[in-house]
Amino acid sequence: MxxxxxxxxxxxxxxxxxxxxxxxxxxxxxxxxxxxxxNGAGKTTAMRMLCGLSIPSSGKATVAGFDVYTxxxxxxxxxxxxxxxxxxxxxxxxxxxxxxxAGIYGMSTPAIKAKTNELLQELQLxxxxxxxxxxLPLGWKQKLAFSVAIVHEPDIVFLDEPTGGxxxxxxxxxxxxxxxxxxxxxxxxxxxxxxxxxxxxxxxSIMVDGVIAALxxxxxxxxxxxxxxxxxxxxxxxxxxxxxxx
Amino acid sequence: MRQLIxxxxxxxxxxxxxxxxxxxxxxxxxxxxxxxxxxxSNEIKNSRIAVVDYSKDASTTRLISKIAASDxxxxxxxxxxxxxxxxxxxxxxxxxxxxxxxxxxxxLMHTGKATMQVxxxxxxxxxxxxxxxxLSQIVTDYNTELAKDAGQPMQINPETQMLYNPELRxxxxxxxxxxxxxxxxxxxxMTSVAIVKEKELxxxxxLLVSPFKxxxxxxxxxxxxxxxxxxxxxxxxxxxxxxxxxPVKGSLLLLVTSxxxxxxxxxxxxxxxxxxxxxxxxxxxxxxxxxxxxTMLLTGFLFPIENMPLALQILSNLVPSRWYFIIVKRVMLxxxxxxxxxxxxxxxxxxxxxxxxxxxxxxxxRLQ
Numbered sequence: 001m002x003x004x005x006x007x008x009x010x011x012x013x014x015x016x017x018x019x020x021x022x023x024x025x026x027x028x029x030x031x032x033x034x035x036x037x038x039n040g041a042g043k044t045t046a047m048r049m050l051c052g053l054s055i056p057s058s059g060k061a062t063v064a065g066f067d068v069y070t071x072x073x074x075x076x077x078x079x080x081x082x083x084x085x086x087x088x089x090x091x092x093x094x095x096x097x098x099x100x101x102a103g104i105y106g107m108s109t110p111a112i113k114a115k116t117n118e119l120l121q122e123l124q125l126x127x128x129x130x131x132x133x134x135x136l137p138l139g140w141k142q143k144l145a146f147s148v149a150i151v152h153e154p155d156i157v158f159l160d161e162p163t164g165g166x167x168x169x170x171x172x173x174x175x176x177x178x179x180x181x182x183x184x185x186x187x188x189x190x191x192x193x194x195x196x197x198x199x200x201x202x203x204x205s206i207m208v209d210g211v212i213a214a215l216x217x218x219x220x221x222x223x224x225x226x227x228x229x230x231x232x233x234x235x236x237x238x239x240x241x242x243x244x245x246x
Numbered sequence: 247m248r249q250l251i252x253x254x255x256x257x258x259x260x261x262x263x264x265x266x267x268x269x270x271x272x273x274x275x276x277x278x279x280x281x282x283x284x285x286x287s288n289e290i291k292n293s294r295i296a297v298v299d300y301s302k303d304a305s306t307t308r309l310i311s312k313i314a315a316s317d318x319x320x321x322x323x324x325x326x327x328x329x330x331x332x333x334x335x336x337x338x339x340x341x342x343x344x345x346x347x348x349x350x351x352x353x354l355m356h357t358g359k360a361t362m363q364v365x366x367x368x369x370x371x372x373x374x375x376x377x378x379x380x381l382s383q384i385v386t387d388y389n390t391e392l393a394k395d396a397g398q399p400m401q402i403n404p405e406t407q408m409l410y411n412p413e414l415r416x417x418x419x420x421x422x423x424x425x426x427x428x429x430x431x432x433x434x435x436m437t438s439v440a441i442v443k444e445k446e447l448x449x450x451x452x453l454l455v456s457p458f459k460x461x462x463x464x465x466x467x468x469x470x471x472x473x474x475x476x477x478x479x480x481x482x483x484x485x486x487x488x489x490x491x492x493p494v495k496g497s498l499l500l501l502v503t504s505x506x507x508x509x510x511x512x513x514x515x516x517x518x519x520x521x522x523x524x525x526x527x528x529x530x531x532x533x534x535x536x537x538x539x540x541t542m543l544l545t546g547f548l549f550p551i552e553n554m555p556l557a558l559q560i561l562s563n564l565v566p567s568r569w570y571f572i573i574v575k576r577v578m579l580x581x582x583x584x585x586x587x588x589x590x591x592x593x594x595x596x597x598x599x600x601x602x603x604x605x606x607x608x609x610x611x612r613l614q
Contacts, residue, residue, distance in 0.1 A: 051455050073457060081455040085448025091263040092256065103252025104458045132263075149452075158455075 004187045010059035019045040021210040032188045034201030042210040064155040080157040082149040084164040090134040105152035139170035159190040195231040253466035278424040279485045294322040295342040303351030318380040342366045359401045368408035421486045422574035423547025426567035436471045437516025438529035475509045495581030508570040514601035541567045
């Protein structure tokens with residue numbers, strides 16, 4: 001089976017500064033791929049290139065089978081994105097938010113209606129359909145944000161530190177949603193600061209100073225670095241970093 | 247296209263949810279009209295005037311006593327000659343002078359027609375118009391009275407001269423001024439805030455990752471503001487027609503077209519502001535300080551541009567509202583057609599295109 005994301009020597013330079021250096025990795029369909037790294041390690045740059053927001057300086061990459069240089073519009077059709085800010089409209093209702101995000105991906109009105117009902121049911125938010133998002137608890141907002149990110153049923157969803165600021169129980173519930181999506185065949189590309197979350201991933205890559213310092217399943221990484229948990233693995237790699245966080 | 251409609255609908259939802267802002271948007275022009283229209287043009291009583299009577303006959307004496315009897319006027323003194331008028335006006339002793347020429351009584355007797363001269367201090371144009379109107383009323387009444395006595399039509403024509411401010415700058419000027427100010431403010435502020443809000447919320451990132459075209463974002467953001475501004479325009483025109491007796495004398499179509507041109511220019515300015523502003527507050531302050539002050543000061547409706555230092559006169563050419571103000575005055579108040587305003591419209595079009603192109607390009611660059 002062809003990988004969903006495939007990069008080869010992918011590099012982004014800003015003048016003299018090499019933000020992402022010769023990244024080479026593959027992500028399989030339905031995989032939950034953790035993308036770790038200290039602040040300033042180059043995670044965001046890499047992710048922006050894969051989302052078609054930033055043109056690479058050199059190297060190759062395809063996302064959902066489309067080239068990141070020439071087919072960014074195709075890529076955008078086939079990916080979802082959720083940022084740490086959740087990115088919902090506070091002054092719109094739950095249903096209006098879903099309708100809006102489905103709408104800008106060009107879904108038809110009947111499809112949007114069906115999808116809205118389905119999502120509300122899944123999230124158990126039927127009663128809150130006409131509630132303004134402003135009034136929802138943080139955990140619900142987060143789940144809603146994830147659901148609207150995959151409302152158009154993309155091949156891949158990029159999650160940029162999606163669990164910032166919520167409690168461990170809510171985080172665990174959020175990961176249940178991620179697993180559910182992954183079971184349906186959606187590839188999940190997630191960055192995080194929480195090392196317990198790294199354990200939930202199928203595979204993890206750890207970036208240090210713009211390069212990928214390690215890439216394997218959490219179990220293998222722990223073995224390789226003779227560490228008890230991912231926290232120790234990360235610390236082992238990141239303490240040698242020369243770049244200061246920006 | 248469906249995507250664009252989705253987005254525009256969302257923008258309208260934002261606008262309608264925010265009741266307070268909506269109220270402010272429509273309250274602003276109404277408040278301005280009421281303020282300028284009523285508070286500033288109240289009835290004026292006991293205006294001090296001077297009378298110079300070279301004719302000194304029965305008809306002038308009767309007319310003068312009528313004027314003196316009116317509540318509106320307080321005859322300060324009767325001057326021997328017109329030479330003294332200048333000084334009296336300059337000192338501010340009198341607001342108006344009435345002069346009867348030497349042949350006034352003869353003319354009236356023999357031809358049934360006579361001309362009197364009315365000179366008003368128009369440095370306060372509102373007041374000048376009001377009191378000359380009071381006087382005309384008295385003269386018209388007197389004409390009717392005379393005609394009844396004589397059994398034939400009699401006509402005294404007051405020949406009015408506005409001193410210091412012959413164009414009566416200020417009086418009906420405020421309506422075009424309010425139009426320029428309100429449209430400019432609403433458009434720049436609403437637009438810049440709307441876009442910066444998406445950045446603050448983090449929703450802009452999502453939009454950029456989606457296949458939604460950046461130019462659509464701009465169009466959707468502008469659509470509700472354009473509609474609100476056009477509505478505002480009609481509110482102002484309606485209010486000034488109904489309550490201030492200022493109908494649109496020229497072509498309504500021409501006025502609306504040039505207003506839309508001005509609205510689009512202001513929207514582009516808002517767009518440009520939003521690209522540089524990081525927070526909603528910054529965008530708001532930028533529109534208020536950056537746009538409101540130049541609009542108030544350099545448009546020419548509060549202070550005549552001709553009286554400004556040269557540097558400010560040159561600077562005022564860059565203010566779009568200055569050109570719009572000229573167009574509105576000519577089309578709305580003077581009833582002139584396109585031949586009188588095509589140059590100003592061309593300038594506005596140029597500004598609009600330039601600003602929109604710059605903001606569109608800058609907006610795209612930010613997405614890279």
